[in-house]
Amino acid sequence: MTDAPLIEIEGVEKYYGDYHALRGITAGIGAGEFFSLLGPSGCGKTTLLRAIAGFEDISAGRILIAGRNMDGVPPNRRPTNLVFQSYAIFPHLSVAENVGFGLRRAEMSTADKRRAVGEALEMVGLGQYGGRAAHALSGGQRQRVALARALILKPKVLLLDEPLSALDKKMREQMQVELRRLQRQVGITFVLVTHDQEEALIMSDRIAVMFEGEIAQLDAPEALYRRPASRKVGEFIGMMNFLPAQVGVSGVTQGGIAVEVAGLGPTVLQSAQCPGAARPGAAEVGVRPESLTVLFDEGTPAAHRATGRVDEITYYGDMTYYEITLEGAPKSVQVSARNMPGRRLLDRGETVALAWDPSSLVLFC
Amino acid sequence: MGDRRPVNALSKALRSDAGRGLTLVSPALIYALLLLAAPLAVIVLFSFWTQNFLTIERVFTLDNYRTALTDPLYATLMQRSISIAGMVTAVTVILAFPVAYYISFYVRPERKSLWLFLITIPFWTSYLIRVFLWRVILAFDGPVNGTLMGFGVIDQPLPWLLYNATAVVITLAHAFAPFAILPIFVALEKIDRALLEASRDLGESPAMTFLRVTLPLAMPGVLAAVLIVFIPTVGDYVTPRLVGGSGGTMIANMIYAQIFDLNDRPMGATLAVLAMTIVALTLIWAISRVRLWLWLGGRISGRARLLVLAAPVAEIALIGWVIGQGPAIFGLIPALLALAGAVLVSSAAILFSVPRGRFAV
Missing domain, CATH: 2.40.50.140 (Nucleic acid-binding proteins)
Known part of the structure; x- marks a missing residue:
């Protein structure tokens, strides 16, 4: 890669009191890449994702997005959007109001906003659901609403925190393919956190395998599978x-x-x-x-x-x-x-x- | 065999889910029927009788209602009761919200129950003693005046601290604070913190996140607090009697005076029934109109929104006109019954047809 990566993670450390959650993470994530953070629970992958989103301060190191140091930049000022593990759909708003939540500050007419919401819902296959109350949705539908709500803001980076873990197997397999298709369609950089190695292999361009706050190996899925860098990675992948x-x-x-x-x-x-x-x-x-x-x-x-x-x-x-x-x-x-x-x-x-x-x-x- | 069947049927009925539930609530239900519903029925009955010196005339009449509704004294007291209770509710809820918010969002989880416990400490002293303490605190030679004079803020003690409506508001707001804090705290606790993060992530500042997410989701608790504070304070008579002076006297003091000082139980009963009816109607009216207003506000934009805003004002004016002019034109009882009916029917129509909005009203 000749261009600088879109997200540059340089020597990031995170302590929770005495607990060393992130131990010197360094990685570059390219523009338009589908990047996965893969590891068992407690390996620090979610902490790293939340640090990119701006919900966790880092103890040392820096994170740059599009060349800009994100230190001290609050989540609402970052060019990132996050799909929460619980989806965090606002229960007091309709589906359309949820999707349009972030458009309040956008300089658009009401009609344009309504059109954008319609398009976003169309994109995730929920065109008819705009008027529905958010609490009347199934798990898969909530996930689509969360996706539409984040993508409508056209972020540079979409962060996904175990977005498929709450879905049943069939639905999960379907969403894996759909997320991949969506990512190619919108061309936005996706950073996915998952503990499911199969999911990471299916969806990602590159995967960072994390153990105990460190990146054990960062490679394309095939290289990761064929040439694991350590016995531990080999055991974890497949x-x-x-x-x-x-x-x-x-x-x-x-x-x-x-x-x-x-x-x-x-x-x-x-x-x-x-x-x-x-x-x-x-x-x-x-x-x-x-x-x-x-x-x-x-x-x-x-x-x-x-x-x-x-x-x-x-x-x-x-x-x-x-x-x-x-x-x-x-x-x-x-x-x-x-x-x-x-x-x-x-x-x-x-x-x-x-x-x-x-x-x-x-x-x- | 034949005489065993009813027993079987009864035991079967008691073992069914509904029967079990009924068995469970029956002690409380019987208690409530005997000590709440029955006395209430007696009071309603009394309100249609009259006192004739030492005896009670057990003849149905609307005389008491006519007197209660025409004498401006009662109207003034009723109006004052509602406005004092309204002020107490506003002050209590507005002050309780930040406390509940602090406990829910800033206190460490393992310390929360300690904080809630501390908040209930005022309940350890009797209500009466707390009211008396306010009388001491706000007195002419009390600590408030003493401190202000000591710092040279004032030369003369402030005479308006005690024996007026303000003193009643201060005392009641203090007494009811825990009742307002607890439901608001519960509502805030139920808010998924990921929702607040989602709002930040979608570009909103902390202040806008509060307005767009926290506040709407806390509204059920706020509404509960409003009801819990408003309903008992309308009928409070200890506080107005001890710190209210003549300017802070409320309807309950008049009911007390009718029954115990003037020995006119039917008139006291009439005032009690009227007070209950008016409070109930006011609350139903307010809740239904707020719901309608929020619902319309979310669907209408631009100039039409001002019209929606103006509608309740027009309605208040109409109600005021009926109360003021109606009796002269249509007769007292028909005009007021028609008004009560109109309020009830329109409110019921709104509450059943308009869905709850995002503020859970």
Whole structure:
């Protein structure tokens, strides 16, 4: 990125008394980006979002939006709008009055304001609901009202605090797609806080994974999934198996890293597959369930093979997850297989051959 | 078998949800019927009788009402009672709001109950003693005058502190403060703080957030406070008697005088019934008109809004005219009954057809 990011977060610290909630957060969020703050509860993601919105003072560091230092700027003067987790729909106002709430100071005629409210409601698919009382709305509708109310002000940044957590699964999946579409349509920078890794992967351009007040990794969804920077990130994003491994004494050479992986055997990994510095000795290798391929036809040629025993079967309809103990490995691994037409399910206790690819492994030293 | 069925039916009825609820409220209900409804009925009955020296003439007559409604003394006292109660309500609610706001928004959650407890401390002394204390505080040689003279603000003690309507307002406002603070506090506590943040986030300053979000959402509490303060103060007689002097005498003092000093119970009963009716009608009228006014105000803009504003003024003028001229033209009782009927019917029509507005009125 050649331009300066729209939001620059520089060394932000936050203390609540003795509690260190944010520990030196630095990140840049680009204009028009869909950016997610992902982490377990208590990791500081909501605190950071509220600091951007202006509801939390920061103890050190600075936050710049469009090049302007936001220190001491109250929420009502910031070019940001927030969709609250509870939606915070004004119960004493109608849907249209809620959506038009922020337009009071806008220099527009009443007719223009009414038109803008109508358009905003149309955009979120609530065109007919303007006259409704706010308390007569369902959860999904309240969320749309909250979105329309924030977007009508055309903020530079829209902040979303776990906006989908109160919705049921179907509704949530639908809103994930819709939010993404809406973001592309309006071109506003979205900053989403979520604890749901799947939601973050589906919606975001980039994700900052946060643990205990720090950003553990900031990457695009695919990079985050394929090359987690630490065992913790790998565990948090999707499912990952960890196998004990031994980095050879000859160790790290120009040609790669020689590793002996329990259950998979000896192999050579590229240095890019090892976040941090590889050194000889005990290590762990991470492998995703879909990176181990069950060879339903024993005769299929495969460069790298392993053998294992099926311990447990979990059937999901489109996929089946097998718990398989590899020969020479201390504990079982999860292996996923797509249920293609004509493909049988494995039985418990069955011995199967698996194919794997060294490039899909990640080495954690 | 046959004689067991009613018992079964009764026990079944008592075990149903409605029956259980009725069982639960029955002690209070019986108490209320015996000690509130029955005496009230007796008072209404008395108001249609007359006193003939030591005996009561048990003959239905409207004479008392005619006297009560024509003698300007009673009208003056009634008017003064309503205006003093109105002032007390205004002063109490306006002073109570910031206190309730402070406790709800600035006091740490674990300290709130302590604050509420402190606010109820005045109730630890009897009402009578508190009124007497105000008499001491506001007296000619009391601490207020003493302090002002000590600082040289005044040379002579202020004679107008005590024995007038102002003294009544001060004393009653103090006595009823907790009653106003508590409902307002409850309403403020119920406001989701995220709503206030949402308002700030949508571009409003703290002051505008208060006007557009906090105040409308606190209105149910304010309304409750208004009713809780206004209704008992209209009928208060201890405070006006002790600190009111002649200028602060209210209708309840006259009712007391009729019954105990003049030994005219029917006349006292008549005044009591009239006072209740007038207060009820005034409140219903005020609430329905405020609701209509807010509802119209939200739908009409520009010049038409002034017309909406003028409508209650015109109505007050009309009511005043009926009270002033009506009796001479239509006869006393028909004119007033028609007025009461018109107020009731129009208010009921408004209350049933106009939805509650954003101020919960």
